[in-house]
Amino acid sequence: MGFSAIAKTLLDLVDGGRAILRDERDAYREENLICLNADGSSRWTASLPKKADRNRFVTAALEGNSMRANSWSGWIIWFDCTTGEVLKTAFRK
Secondary structure, three states: OOHHHHEEEEEEOOOOOEEEEEOOOOOOEEOOEEEEOOOOOEEEEOOOOOOOOOEEEEEEEEEOOEEEEEEOOOEEEEEEOOOOOEEEEEEOO
């Protein structure tokens, strides 16, 4: 099964890469936001906050040179689109 068949969100990056938010509704804890290079190879996988056991990413959007992802548990995390480095976090429930 290809990523597009299970993808909830596909985000095209400026450099030709693509971020994919997989729809993992039944997952207890799933790091379901991945970023691929233009050739389809893996660039990075977004890390979930360690503070919440039951968690997954539910939305993702591009904001300038970063990506904002919201988790099921209420965390908002901004990632560098190139490296996947966490730039900022906030909690809202």
